[in-house]
Amino acid sequence: xxxxxxxxxxxxxxxxxxxxxxxxxxxxxxxxxxxxxxxxxxxxxxxxxxxxxxxxxxxxxxxxxxxxxxxxxxxxxxxxxxxxxxxxxxxxxxxxxxxxxxxxxxxxxxxxxxxxxxxxxxxxxxxxxxxxxxxxxxxxxxxxxxxxxxxxxxxxxxxxxxxxxxxxxxxxxxxxxxxxxxxxxxxxxxxxxxxxxxxxxxxxxxxxxxxxxxxxxxxxxxxxxxxxxxxxxxxxxxxxxxxxxxxxxxxxxxxxxxxxxxxxxxxxxxxxxxxxxxxxxxxxxxxxxxxxxxxxxxxxxxxxxxxxxxxxxxxxxxxxxxxxxxxxxxxxxxxxxxxxxxxxxxxxxxxxxxxxxxxxxxxxxxxxxxxxxxxxxxxxxxxxxxxxxxxxxxxxxxxxxxxxxxxxxxxxxxxxxxxxxxxxxxxxxxxxxxxxxxxxxxxxxxxxxxxxxxx
Amino acid sequence: xxxxxxxxxxxxxxxxxxxxxxxxxxxxxxxxxxxxxxxxxxxxxxxxxxxxxxxxxxxxxxxxxxxxxxxxxxxxxxxxxxxxxxxxxxxxxxxxxxxxxxxxxxxxxxxxxxxxxxxxxxxxxxxxxxxxxxxxxxxxxxxxxxxxxxxxxxxxxxxxxxxxxxxxxxxxxxxxxxxxxxxxxxxxxxxxxxxxxxxxxxxxxxxxxxxxxxxxxxxxxxxxxxxxxxxxxxxxxxxxxxxxxxxxxxxxxxxxxxxxxxxxxxxxxxxxxxxxxxxxxxxxxxxxxxxxxxxxxxxxxxxxxxxxxxxxxxxxxxxxxxxxxxxxxxxxxxxxxxxxxxxxxxxxxxxxxxxxxxxxxxxxxxxxxxxxxxxxxxxxxxxxx
Numbered sequence: 058x059x060x061x062x063x064x065x066x067x068x069x070x071x072x073x074x075x076x077x078x079x080x081x082x083x084x085x086x087x088x089x090x091x092x093x094x095x096x097x098x099x100x101x102x103x104x105x106x107x108x109x110x111x112x113x114x115x116x117x118x119x120x121x122x123x124x125x126x127x128x129x130x131x132x133x134x135x136x137x138x139x140x141x142x143x144x145x146x147x148x149x150x151x152x153x154x155x156x157x158x159x160x161x162x163x164x165x166x167x168x169x170x171x172x173x174x175x176x177x178x179x180x181x182x183x184x185x186x187x188x189x190x191x192x193x194x195x196x197x198x199x200x201x202x203x204x205x206x207x208x209x210x211x212x213x214x215x216x217x218x219x220x221x222x223x224x225x226x227x228x229x230x231x232x233x234x235x236x237x238x239x240x241x242x243x244x245x246x247x248x249x250x251x252x253x254x255x256x257x258x259x260x261x262x263x264x265x266x267x268x269x270x271x272x273x274x275x276x277x278x279x280x281x282x283x284x285x286x287x288x289x290x291x292x293x294x295x296x297x298x299x300x301x302x303x304x305x306x307x308x309x310x311x312x313x314x315x316x317x318x319x320x321x322x323x324x325x326x327x328x329x330x331x332x333x334x335x336x337x338x339x340x341x342x343x344x345x346x347x348x349x350x351x352x353x354x355x356x357x358x359x360x361x362x363x364x365x366x367x368x369x370x371x372x373x374x375x376x377x378x379x380x381x382x383x384x385x386x387x388x389x390x391x392x393x394x395x396x397x398x399x400x401x402x403x404x405x406x407x408x409x410x411x412x413x414x415x416x417x418x419x420x421x422x423x424x425x426x427x428x429x430x431x432x433x434x435x436x437x438x439x440x441x442x443x444x445x446x447x448x449x450x451x452x453x454x455x456x457x458x459x460x461x462x463x464x465x466x467x468x469x470x471x472x473x474x475x476x477x478x479x480x481x482x483x484x485x486x487x488x489x490x491x492x493x494x495x496x497x498x499x500x501x502x503x504x505x506x507x508x509x510x511x512x
Numbered sequence: 513x514x515x516x517x518x519x520x521x522x523x524x525x526x527x528x529x530x531x532x533x534x535x536x537x538x539x540x541x542x543x544x545x546x547x548x549x550x551x552x553x554x555x556x557x558x559x560x561x562x563x564x565x566x567x568x569x570x571x572x573x574x575x576x577x578x579x580x581x582x583x584x585x586x587x588x589x590x591x592x593x594x595x596x597x598x599x600x601x602x603x604x605x606x607x608x609x610x611x612x613x614x615x616x617x618x619x620x621x622x623x624x625x626x627x628x629x630x631x632x633x634x635x636x637x638x639x640x641x642x643x644x645x646x647x648x649x650x651x652x653x654x655x656x657x658x659x660x661x662x663x664x665x666x667x668x669x670x671x672x673x674x675x676x677x678x679x680x681x682x683x684x685x686x687x688x689x690x691x692x693x694x695x696x697x698x699x700x701x702x703x704x705x706x707x708x709x710x711x712x713x714x715x716x717x718x719x720x721x722x723x724x725x726x727x728x729x730x731x732x733x734x735x736x737x738x739x740x741x742x743x744x745x746x747x748x749x750x751x752x753x754x755x756x757x758x759x760x761x762x763x764x765x766x767x768x769x770x771x772x773x774x775x776x777x778x779x780x781x782x783x784x785x786x787x788x789x790x791x792x793x794x795x796x797x798x799x800x801x802x803x804x805x806x807x808x809x810x811x812x813x814x815x816x817x818x819x820x821x822x823x824x825x826x827x828x829x830x831x832x833x834x835x836x837x838x839x840x841x842x843x844x845x846x847x848x849x850x851x852x853x854x855x856x857x858x859x860x861x862x863x864x865x866x867x868x869x870x871x872x873x874x875x876x877x878x879x880x881x882x883x884x885x886x887x888x889x890x891x892x893x894x895x896x897x
Binding site for chain 2: 059060061062063077122123126127128130131132133134135137138139141142145148149150152153154156157158159160161163164165166167168170171172174175178179182183184187191194198223228229231232233389408409412413
């Protein structure tokens with residue numbers, strides 16, 4: 058409303074964020090897990106004197122420098138860029154509440170990158186003990202960055218009493234409760250487990266790609282790596298713990314309230330458990346071998362599982378970006394703001410969509426279209442993806458108008474319509490005219506507004 | 513009423529409200545962090561961009577008559593991805609604090625630039641991975657193919673700079689927003705400062721990379737003394753030539769600014785402006801240091817002094833950038849946060865300062881370990897395959 062709209066054709070802004078974010082999470086989780094993997098295995102290799110494992114870690118560290126440090130870093134910036142484009146007010150909210158958390162996370166990131174390069178370039182320079190120490194520095198820094206960022210991500214769904222603390226003027230307290238919110242720990246567990254598993258799966262890929270190892274050596278390395286997949290069984294209890302902490306309405310969406318959401322959720326969990334069982338039975342117990350094709354398949358499963366879980370996490374937050382405070386359409390669920398918008402009108406505060414000079418001479422349909430652009434277009438197109446026209450096909454105008462007063466009840470993942478009664482009337486008129494079959498024959502004068510027409 | 517005032521009024525309507533949560537730290541602290549993190553970003557970003565100009569020259573001269581330069585070019589290419597990594601890392605810090613103070617202006621400019629802003633990600637990826645491709649080519653001295661790749665890298669990083677330049681200018685000029693939004697103006701922000709600003713950044717990048725060459729050459733081990741001498745000399749000479757040009761482009765940049773902005777650059781009451789003025793003097797000082805250093809490449813002190821003063825100049829120039837920003841945004845009531853918006857989160861802020869101290873100490877420790885370690889067996893780091 059306060060910002061110009063960034064339009065992503067066909068799929069919409071949230072999908073753009075999702076594509077970038079899921080790629081990033083997948084790689085970033087791998088980076089954290091690989092850090093832990095390298096630190097643990099290098100220490101183990103030193104104690105037991107196993108040069109094969111050290112050699113492999115050397116090869117593996119190159120993957121870290123090439124994947125997380127490039128694609129991971131760029132997609133990380135990509136998340137910043139895309140959320141600012143699609144949801145600037147939400148981004149601003151997060152920045153102005155949590156910039157110190159992000160700054161701490163940045164320090165972790167800095168140490169992680171520095172340690173990663175030192176680690177990679179010092180295999181033949183530092184003493185093995187020091188080298189392992191650098192590995193641990195990398196691992197701790199990388200995991201700490203996950204620790205911090207996990208707080209901000211979970212905040213959006215379960216902000217705790219952040220808002221009350223702020224209202225009471227306790228800004229530091231609000232920060233800490235917001236960060237260490239009810240879903241912080243279960244989510245940290247879920248993510249840590251996923252990190253370890255991804256590291257293990259990537260080992261299977263890398264060991265098959267680097268030509269230097271014999272079949273037997275590969276089996277040994279894969280056997281070591283397979284232990285990192287077993288914790289995936291914790292996904293189920295951790296997910297239950299997580300769901301136990303989210304608000305009932307959000308839980309409802311994951312369990313049946315929205316079919317797609319439930320499917321993704323079950324799918325993600327099943328994938329994880331299957332991977333764990335496979336790793337334990339076939340790799341840990343039977344010391345089996347994983348070919349390149351199989352390990353790529355495992356990686357693909359892990360990617361889909363990661364994507365599903367991220368999708369569910371995003372999905373069950375609707376209609377909020379920050380639960381209880383900010384809706385997806387960037388209007389805040391705050392009495393003062395709502396009172397102002399309901400009295401003065403939404404369009405009076407949407408200068409990009411409804412410029413002051415054009416507002417005065419706009420007709421009803423134009424104003425209705427503007428209302429749609431301000432409040433609905435973040436989630437709906439007109440007749441494309443989640444298009445509103447087919448959704449209301451056949452609805453009489455009165456029903457449309459009635460539902461505009463009860464939109465948040467109609468479907469749990471929509472915010473209520475804000476604005477003056479006149480503005481809601483205009484929106485109802487415009488919506489009604491989207492499906493031409495239902496036009497009353499006498500209503501033609503209204504159709505003249507050019508901006509009111511479909512694009 | 514002048515045309516400008518009418519324009520500015522049209523823009524004022526579009527300036528989004530400042531964030532209702534206010535500033536989580538004292539104004540002075542945030543106003544300090546913005547230029548400091550930007551200067552840090554510039555240290556690496558200049559290498560990332562400048563190497564695209566210096567590597568081909570060193571490579572070309574190196575393969576014809578000065579083998580030491582070919583070697584230096586290879587070492588630069590080996591260090592290049594690390595520079596890009598730290599450019600991104602430090603850029604994130606700069607991005608954080610810019611959003612705190614100017615987020616509402618910044619986001620609006622992002623959105624107006626839109627897909628071209630997002631394309632930065634693609635340019636970065638292309639440039640980044642191409643550097644690794646270049647590494648393979650330069651190790652085998654495949655000059656023709658290497659030049660082709662360098663041109664692509666330069667193009668990718670220049671496009672990144674181009675969009676950042678767009679964004680930086682656009683976020684200060686709400687009077688252009690409506691026109692750009694409605695497609696009546698080109699997205700390329702039409703302000704007189706656009707071109708000199710871009711040139712100033714590119715030439716500065718070459719100068720700073722020249723200093724980087726000298727600094728890195730002092731640290732390369734094992735490294736023959738005469739090779740080191742040649743690398744230091746060429747590095748500082750490059751910096752010298754670029755800095756002479758930089759004085760010209762700086763002057764051009766200055767005259768392109770609006771008169772009121774120009775005046776605020778010389779306001780002795782503003783510590784930022786004072787820092788900037790000192791940085792201008794420092795820039796002239798650098799001409800001397802680069803010249804002396806390239807004449808006496810064995811003397812490490814000139815390199816150290818050059819690097820130190822260059823770092824200071826970067827900080828001062830970043831402070832000057834803030835002066836311009838603040839002056840231009842002050843034209844729009846409500847665009848800037850004030851002390852009334854401050855809601856300090858003291859605990860979290862302290863936690864950040866402590867984390868930063870620990871983090872820097874850990875990085876320093878690791879660098880110390882690297883420095884005191886025996887030199888690697890291979891001069892070009894670990895094997896490539």
